[in-house]
Amino acid sequence: MRTTAPVPGVLVIGQIARDLVLQVEDWPSAGGSAPVLERREMLGGKGANQAVALHQLGAPVLLVGVAGTDAAGTAVLDxxxxDGLDVTAVTRRGETALLVDVVDRDGTRRLMEHVPVESLLTAQDVHEAAIAFDRADTVCLQLQQPAPALLAGARMARARGQRVILDGAIDSPARDELLAAADVVRMDAAEAQLMTDIAPQDRDAARQAAQQVLDAGVRLVAVTVPEEGDLVVWAEGEHLVPHGTAHVVDPTGAGDAFLAGLTIGLRRGDSPQEAARRAGAAATATVQRLGGRPDLGAQRPAE
Ligand SMILES: Nc1ncnc2c1ncn2[C@@H]1O[C@H](COP(=O)(O)OP(=O)(O)O)[C@@H](O)[C@H]1O
Ligand SMILES: [Mg+2]
Structure with a gap:
């Protein structure tokens, strides 16, 4: 029998959750109620949303995260x-995280998160995913997970010579080691402030924040400039991806889609400018949808 080794893929380490997305016309006042215009219940969490986006853009994807042993856990893993994700390295325990995303007609969202401690990754969970690491060329780490799990993931990726991509911010002693291990870092504005103490309120400030992260050993950094766009900075240049004029239904998941577009671009050898444009197109498509689940199949690059 002839067997071929699987094509290496992208391993995503991050949150798996049940998403409940509700769209309302207006917020109810305290003690009041509001009719729900639209309701969606689905696989969510940053890890899963990034993984789905990466798969829609054409990458084989391996997901490392925690789903509960409850019915919600079975439903989201199904x-x-x-969706085509490899979930063999997902840990099952406890109760599945629940994210309630309520969005009004203006695209303003309020998020309620029930994230049980047992739904967070441990270093042991990540070590037990070693076989999945062996099948990846790129590892995406979501910095909302606990530092021991992130450090384990970064070290395992480094030991295998894989590309390391970070999303979010971390304010703990693990920060310096994670940045030293990373090739790419993406931060929204609040995360950039937490990571660098610089609020990226304009392009100059975003460049300063990005430069601080580049100085820590990272090759390419993306920082959100609120109301303007995302600034992508690397040693020899920078590119601002403007937000454009798309109608924002719900910004949830746009950062995760951005990260997926960037990862796909860099992985296929795009220039930083091209990868940034690909990332911006993925984010633009995602802000126009209710909930964090992307729909990027049309943006999948030709082989
Ligand atoms: N109108 C828009 N068009 C395109 N991208 C947008 C728009 N508004 C916001 N964004 C981008 O959406 C992203 C939101 O990121 P983030 O806060 O990390 O969201 P999430 O974690 O839910 O994915 C940022 O990169 C931001 O620049
Ligand atoms: Mg984000």
Missing amino acids: QAHA
């Missing part, structure tokens, strides 16, 4: 499997 969906992840149907």
